[in-house]
Amino acid sequence: MEEEEKEVDLLPPGDVFLLAGQSNMAGRGGVAHRRWDGVVPIECRPRPQILRFSAQSRWTLAEEPIHADIDAAKTCGVGPAMPFASALLSASPRPIGLVPCAVGGTAIADWAKGKKLYERMVGRAREALQWGAELKALLWFQGESDASSRESASAYGSNMEKLVSDLRSDLGLPSLPVIQIRDADGTVFSPPDEKIVSSGGKDEFWDEKIVRLEVSGGIWMGNPWIHIRRWQFARGKGSGWRR
Template sequence: MAGRGGVIRHPYEHHQHWDHVVPPECHPHPDIFRLSANLHWVEAHEPLHADIDAKKVCGVGPGMSFANAVREGGVGVMGLVPCAVGGTAIKEWARGEELYETMVKRAKESVKEGGEIKCLLWYQGESDTSTEHDADAYQGNMEKLIENVREDLALPSLPIVQVAIASGDEKYLEKVREAQLRINIPNVVCVDAKGLQLKQDNLHLTTESQVKLGQMLAEVYLKHFAS
């Protein structure tokens, strides 16, 4: 979710950098804002998570193409609240853990001056595909996260669009995907990323795939949740 589209590592160098290629579907727009790491509203632009997932190199993710597609679908001014940190397991998003508490804090802060939280986009799970224990625990952990975040934001029917992952450790990838696709909770919809093109690392989506995923998320949001 933090976005690694266009993040490249040169064969003779150890560090990565972003190629700064922003597809038209991800261009900024005056009606699309993001909540910065220091809790200020600024015009949204790629990379959305640069100051959130700050220990890694961020590139294009699905957020901006989602926002532009939703805007074109007739939704007005919107604010994105990026919270993703790449390479994290779902247990790190349990209530009481720093990542979860930061996400809830940022979400609450985003509506302090008005506005309404309309949807949570969740794209995570690759880090839970390495061991059978983590894969087996995934569904219960995700269902608990949904219950907790709805309770802590006092939004019992908060719409959630989650992504069934496209990559990870082959050992338990299908087990985690099955758990994601099996979740059957009101106002929770799953988008399947399987088949989207991966980068050479065989883990992260290409820029084009990130754009496509954002559009898939927008399509589901507009169909199921846009009033």
């Protein structure tokens, strides 16, 4: 992203999506040795119908890296937000607003109500909706940090339930959909806790408004993290959300 954000002379977005989680949501595609190679795949390139809510609370043209001024202590690259938004535009031309909130290396406990990341996420969501837009969903990709022990992995389901409940309550949106990303081939979380973390210890999702969105793409396995280098959304599991 250029140092000066590109202000857009367009109407504010109609549909807004919160982006939260850790490094894979913040975007690490094309990052190696703390440097981003600057390569932007075609599905991640700017489009006038996709806007981004900056750290300065302004709507600007969305460009990679989407989280550059949010996960500012880390090197950000390509993430899932732009290909996700581009795919949505194929179903409807309604302008899309992305509200980045993700921070690399965070555990789900860091996103609990009262913690800095949670409160910032809620505050940014409220600011982004001041222009009359509709918050359509939370796009969530997190869990790698919680796969480090069986104890944290086993608690993931209940922690996620609490996070979703608190967010819906604080935003006054009791049916807010949550789109939870996981890798299609099951390699995002390290054994033996991959199944526990990815499903919250349950065979199915605990809420019909939580949709599992699977992705496939190149995987970079760097100890102890696993980062996705390129994005291709494979399929969704769940119900209750359509654009």
